[in-house]
Amino acid sequence: MESPAGPETPTEQLRALQRERDALHKELASRDREIAALREIAEAAGQLQSSDAQAAKVIELSRKARALNLMLEKERQRVAQLQQALSEATAPVRAAIGADAGGGHAAARSAVEAAAEAAEAAAKEAAVWRERAQQQTNKLSQLEQKAFVLEGENKKLARALAREVGEDVPLAKVLEEGTDWKGRREAIIALKDTIRKLREERGEPTLTRHDEAHRNAIGRAAKERAAETERLAGELAEARAAAEAARRQYCGASSRRKVLEEELAALKEKMAVVLRKTKNDDRLITALRAELAAAVSGGGGGGHALRTSVTGVDVAGGVGQELAWTEVAQLRQQVVEQEEQLEQSAKVIRYLQGQLQQQPSAAGDGGGAGAREQLLTEQLEATQDECDELRGQVRALQDDLEQLQSARPGTSGMSAELRRQVQSLQEENDRLRGSLMAMQQQQQQQQQQQQQQQGLQPRRRSGSGGRAAGGGSPSMGAARSAAADVLAVHPWEGAGGDECDDGGGDDGGGMQRAEPPRAPGVAPSQGAGSGRRADRPAAGGSAGRAER
Known part of the structure; x- marks a missing residue:
C-alpha cells in the first residue's frame, strides 16, 4: 500500500530538519569558539596589573561577556524551540513509518531514528556547553568584582601619593625611574644638612639636649598659664553672674x-x-x-x-x-x-x-x-x-x-x-x-x-x-x-x-x-x-x- 502523494513527503521534511540541525551544530561550534576566546580573555585579564587602562579593559571585557551571555541564552532558547518543533514534526513521520509495511519505509525509519539520536546528542552537548558557559560567566563576574576592588584601591593609593608628593608634581614623573625627583623625606634630610652647614659656617652654636629640655619646660609653663587664665576667666564669669543675681x-x-x-x-x-x-x-x-x-x-x-x-x-x-x-x-x-x-x-x-x-x-x-x-x-x-x-x-x-x-x-x-x-x-x-x-x-x-x-x-x-x-x-x-x-x-x-x-x-x-x-x-x-x-x-x- 503506497502513501498518497502530497505537496511535501515525510522524507523531504526529514531532510529539511537534518539541514536545520546541521546549521544549528555549526552555530553551536561558532559559539563554542567565542566562549573559548572569552575564556582566554578572562584568563589574561586576571593577570593584568591594577592600573586605570587595565581596569578600563576589564570593564569593557565584562560588558562584552555580558552581551555574549545574552546572545547565548537567546540561542539556547531557539535550540529548545527547534527541538520541540523537530519532535512534533517527526511524530507523524514515525506514525507513517509504522503504518507503512513496505521496505522503502525502513530506510526512512532508520534515518528518523538517527536524526532523533543526533538531536538528543546535540541537546546533551548543548547542556554541557551551557553549564560551561555558566561557569565562565561566574568566573567573569568574580574577575569583574576583583577589578572593581583593585580600581578603588588604585584610586586611594593615587590620592595618597598625590598628597605626599604634592599636587603640582605629576605622578608619571614620580613613577618613572631614572629621574632626579626626590621625595619629601630626602628633601627634609637635605635641608637639615644644609642648615647644619650654614650654622657651622656662621659659627653659631649647635642646639644641645639641654636647650631642648628648656624649650619643653617653657612650653609646658605656657600651657599651664593658659589653662590657669581660662580657669580664672570662668570664675570671673561665675562671679559676675552671682553679682547680677544678687543685684x-x-x-x-x-x-x-x-x-x-x-x-x-x-x-x-x-x-x-x-x-x-x-x-x-x-x-x-x-x-x-x-x-x-x-x-x-x-x-x-x-x-x-x-x-x-x-x-x-x-x-x-x-x-x-x-x-x-x-x-x-x-x-x-x-x-x-x-x-x-x-x-x-x-x-x-x-x-x-x-x-x-x-x-x-x-x-x-x-x-x-x-x-x-x-x-x-x-x-x-x-x-x-x-x-x-x-x-x-x-x-x-x-x-x-x-x-x-x-x-x-x-x-x-x-x-x-x-x-x-x-x-x-x-x-x-x-x-x-x-x-x-x-x-x-x-x-x-x-x-x-x-x-x-x-x-x-x-x-x-x-x-x-x-x-x-x-x-x-x-x-x-x-x-x-x-x-x-x-x-x-x-x-x-x-x-x-x-x-x-x-x-x-x-x-x-x-x-x-x-x-x-x-x-x-x-x-x-x-x-x-x-x-x-x-x-x-x-x-x-x-x-x-x-x-x-
Whole structure:
C-alpha cells in the first residue's frame, strides 16, 4: 500500500530538519569558539596589573561577556524551540513509518531514528556547553568584582601619593625611574644638612639636649598659664553672674520692702480710724449717761405726755402698763444679748493676741507670715466693727429706756439696773480698746523686724476677699477655724464689708456680718462706727409696739 502523494513527503521534511540541525551544530561550534576566546580573555585579564587602562579593559571585557551571555541564552532558547518543533514534526513521520509495511519505509525509519539520536546528542552537548558557559560567566563576574576592588584601591593609593608628593608634581614623573625627583623625606634630610652647614659656617652654636629640655619646660609653663587664665576667666564669669543675681535679688527685696511699708502705713491709718471711732463712742456714751442721770433725777413731770408719744397708747391704763413692761423686758433681753456678743468679741481679741505672740520674730516664714498677719488684721477690724455696731445698738436701747423712764416715773429701780449694765458695757469697751492698742503696737514691732530682714519674701494676696485663700502655714487654718468657732453667733462672709464714715475701710473686700437682733421699732445703725443711729419715726415705732 503506497502513501498518497502530497505537496511535501515525510522524507523531504526529514531532510529539511537534518539541514536545520546541521546549521544549528555549526552555530553551536561558532559559539563554542567565542566562549573559548572569552575564556582566554578572562584568563589574561586576571593577570593584568591594577592600573586605570587595565581596569578600563576589564570593564569593557565584562560588558562584552555580558552581551555574549545574552546572545547565548537567546540561542539556547531557539535550540529548545527547534527541538520541540523537530519532535512534533517527526511524530507523524514515525506514525507513517509504522503504518507503512513496505521496505522503502525502513530506510526512512532508520534515518528518523538517527536524526532523533543526533538531536538528543546535540541537546546533551548543548547542556554541557551551557553549564560551561555558566561557569565562565561566574568566573567573569568574580574577575569583574576583583577589578572593581583593585580600581578603588588604585584610586586611594593615587590620592595618597598625590598628597605626599604634592599636587603640582605629576605622578608619571614620580613613577618613572631614572629621574632626579626626590621625595619629601630626602628633601627634609637635605635641608637639615644644609642648615647644619650654614650654622657651622656662621659659627653659631649647635642646639644641645639641654636647650631642648628648656624649650619643653617653657612650653609646658605656657600651657599651664593658659589653662590657669581660662580657669580664672570662668570664675570671673561665675562671679559676675552671682553679682547680677544678687543685684536682682536686692532690687526685688527693695520693691517688696516698699510694698510692705505702704501696707503698714495703710494698716496704721485704719487702726487710727478705729481708735478715733472708739474715743467718739466713749464720749457719746458718757454724754448719754449724763442725760440719763439728769432724766432720772428730774422725775416725771411730763411723763404722761412723753409716755403717750413714745408708745402711742395712754399707759395710765392697765393695758398700756403691760405693754410698757413687755417693752422693758424685751429691751433687757437685748441688752443681755449685746453683752454676750461683746464677750464673744473679747474672746476673739484674746485669741488673736495669743496668735500674734506666738508668731516668730524673724521673717523666715515668707508669704505664710504675711498672709497670717493680714488675716489677723482683718479679723481685728471686723471685731472692731462688730463692737461699734453693738455700741450703736446699746445707745439705741439707752434712748428707748430713757424715753420709757420719762414716760413711767416709777421705774427708777429698773433705770438703776440699766445704768449698771451701761457702766459694764463702757468698761468692756475700754478693755477692748486697750487690747486693740496693744495689738497695734505688736503689729508695728513685727513690721519693723520684717523690714530689717534682707531676703524678705513677697506677700501672697487673694483676688477679691482680701484674705489668704488656702496658703500659709498650718497655724493659719487653726486660727481661722478657731475664730469661726468663737464667732459662731454672727458668721462672717467675704463679700464686701461695711465702710467707715471717713473712708478708712478695707481696700479689697472686708467682711459682712449677720444683722443682730434689734428692739422693735429700732432701726439699724448707719455706718460701722459712726456713733450715730438712724432717725426713727416715733409714730411708726409706737404703732409697731402697739400691734405687738
